[in-house]
Amino acid sequence: MTDFRSQPLSPAELAAFRARQKSxxxxxxxxxxxxxxxxxxxxxxxxRNQSAMRAAASHPAASASPLAEGK
Amino acid sequence: MTIAPAQTSFxxxxxxxxxxxxxxxxxxxxxxxxxxxxxxLAAPGHLDxxxxxxAILCIAVGAGGAAALNQxxxxxxxxxxxxxxxxxxxxxxxxxxxARDFGFxxxxxxxxxxxxxxxxxxxxxxxxxxxxxxxxxxxxxxxRTPQNIVIGGGAGAFPPMIGWIAVTGHITxxxxxxxxxxFMWTPPHFWALALFVQTDYAKVGIPMMPVVAGExxxxxxxxxxxxxxxxxxxxPWWLGFxxxxxxxxxxxxxxxxxxxxxxxxxxxxxxxxxxxxxxxxLFAYSILYLFVLFAMLVVDRVVASYGA
Numbered sequence: 001m002t003d004f005r006s007q008p009l010s011p012a013e014l015a016a017f018r019a020r021q022k023s024x025x026x027x028x029x030x031x032x033x034x035x036x037x038x039x040x041x042x043x044x045x046x047x048r049n050q051s052a053m054r055a056a057a058s059h060p061a062a063s064a065s066p067l068a069e070g071k
Numbered sequence: 072m073t074i075a076p077a078q079t080s081f082x083x084x085x086x087x088x089x090x091x092x093x094x095x096x097x098x099x100x101x102x103x104x105x106x107x108x109x110x111x112l113a114a115p116g117h118l119d120x121x122x123x124x125x126a127i128l129c130i131a132v133g134a135g136g137a138a139a140l141n142q143x144x145x146x147x148x149x150x151x152x153x154x155x156x157x158x159x160x161x162x163x164x165x166x167x168x169x170a171r172d173f174g175f176x177x178x179x180x181x182x183x184x185x186x187x188x189x190x191x192x193x194x195x196x197x198x199x200x201x202x203x204x205x206x207x208x209x210x211x212x213x214x215r216t217p218q219n220i221v222i223g224g225g226a227g228a229f230p231p232m233i234g235w236i237a238v239t240g241h242i243t244x245x246x247x248x249x250x251x252x253x254f255m256w257t258p259p260h261f262w263a264l265a266l267f268v269q270t271d272y273a274k275v276g277i278p279m280m281p282v283v284a285g286e287x288x289x290x291x292x293x294x295x296x297x298x299x300x301x302x303x304x305x306x307p308w309w310l311g312f313x314x315x316x317x318x319x320x321x322x323x324x325x326x327x328x329x330x331x332x333x334x335x336x337x338x339x340x341x342x343x344x345x346x347x348x349x350x351x352x353l354f355a356y357s358i359l360y361l362f363v364l365f366a367m368l369v370v371d372r373v374v375a376s377y378g379a
Contacts, residue, residue, distance in 0.1 A: 020087050041121045044121075045121045
């Protein structure tokens with residue numbers, strides 16, 4: 001297990017600690033940014049799908065209608 | 072001058088992002104992603120590429136969360152085995168509670184996103200698969216019964232089923248068959264590994280089949296499951312869910328799998344000097360087998376859609 005020292009860290013240990021902390025923060029930032037992009041893309045797709053379904057529901061026989069075919 | 076960082080929280084002092092990534096068992100995840108993707112691509116219907124990506128991401132993250140929970144629970148066992156003692160928890164790279172929280176966060180997040188973006192049936196089965204691996208297999212079965220890997224194998228069998236349901240939105244016979252194929256594949260795959268690392272399992276008191284029932288019984292069971300697997304993989308072809316490309320590939324791959332399993336199943340270890348080459352070969356081939364079998368399912372679907 002990790003040793004949660006009560007002793008102060010040496011400069012080298014502190015530098016390593018900060019470096020790992022920074023790497024974790026950067027990784028988390030990348031993950032959060034990726035999630036923002038993903039959620040935005042999902043929202044766009046969902047809105048587009050719903051619009052298409054509404055359009056199909058409001059003109060149910062438009063494409064199959066003989067009138068539509070013969071126009 | 073030295074400065075002591077605040078010791079008020081359980082912030083892991085030494086954990087790097089790579090350690091958290093290692094908690095998700097990336098190598099196992101590769102197979103999970105692949106079989107999930109194959110289930111998704113082989114399913115009848117169409118899913119928007121963004122949603123398809125999201126579904127696969129959720130399957131992968133859910134599997135990663137379950138793996139982190141598994142390592143949180145088994146940190147002491149992992150510390151006692153050569154194969155696992157370098158994992159982040161037994162190596163002392165992070166606090167145990169960090170692994171637990173990470174596992175719950177990944178699992179919960181994956182299920183929520185799957186439910187909101189794809190559908191709640193796929194999300195429910197994803198949640199079931201995480202529960203199955205983290206609780207039924209890890210906590211309940213693994214330390215209690217030598218049949219642990221048989222029933223626990225179900226956890227790894229869910230991804231293609233979830234991928235399929237993400238597209239269709241409902242459960243039919245074909246995703247159940249895909250589930251059963253991986254379910255039946257797991258015992259010979261895992262017991263081949265257990266045969267050549269059995270001393271490690273014995274040391275930490277895990278009742279793996281070779282430890283409890285002995286090597287001979289394990290070898291016979293490997294052969295038995297391989298013999299059941301072959302006809303099972305042909306069922307999608309017989310029932311018309313898949314075409315000849317899949318059927319003939321499944322037959323050829325399965326015969327090879329059966330031959331390697333027979334070699335392992337009918338031989339006896341020659342003692343301490345035995346290099347266990349047939350067992351290692353079967354283990355390596357079993358991974359290739361599953362990759363190619365599922366790939367052929369997708370190829371078959373592509374061929375069928377071009378032919379239509």
